[in-house]
Amino acid sequence: MKETRKTIQKELVHEAVMVSCDHPTAEQIYDSIILKHPTISKATVYRNLNLLVEDGIILRVRVLGGPDHFDKTIRPHYHIQCRVCKRVDDIEVSPDLGIQTKIINAKGFEVDSYEIVFTGICPDCLEKNAAKSSEGAQVWN
Template sequence: MIKRKTIQYDLVLEAVKKLQCHATADEIYNELIKEHPNISKGTVYRNLQRLCEMGEIRKREIPGEPERFDHICSDHYHARCIKCGHVFDVDMEYITDMEKSIKNTHGFVFTGHDIVFKGICQECKNKL
């Protein structure tokens, strides 16, 4: 079944690209209702899922955090500030064959990896 792109689909995609901050679904919704107060939270959630399925954005899962959505779809690493929780892109080459160095796979067939570095961002560091 071919799914057509809707105005809401485009609005949600634009919001993710505009925010560029690895926003949560709620943050994206809160951004959208500023200019489109009639858009529902369910519409935003459904379109985020569709955008992920279509490869327009990527879902980023960070343990202990709500899902975040990234406008950059290529494989890359992230850093999360342990003070404010903000998530940043890390400027380093993605290691494509890292899984090959796993000594005991415990029967897993590895299909990729996500790494989130942790630390204190510049803004929080300046507050110390």
């Protein structure tokens, strides 16, 4: 982990991620900061998110079909994304560290990291769909 200089903007971005109860996107982080600090730019938020990820202070969670999310939990763990609302949550299971060995043995790669994001439908979307289904409609296809 390389040492980068601390700035007020970087601290604001870091704090916004740390106080979040979920896995916010860069846009959501920007929206939360701009309320108290209207002079901060989106470019500054994006740049500092990238620096925090590079420094190993936060995680970037790449998801299919949507923007990256950011996570304050940096220990190895998995994520699940709702395919309807795109919400991202942690999954509390022990990571399968044997995956690296299997990949090395199967393809000869030297694995230095990996990300696993499961997809499904979150409880809120399931509940909305159940309510809509009783009315004869569906939230998703």
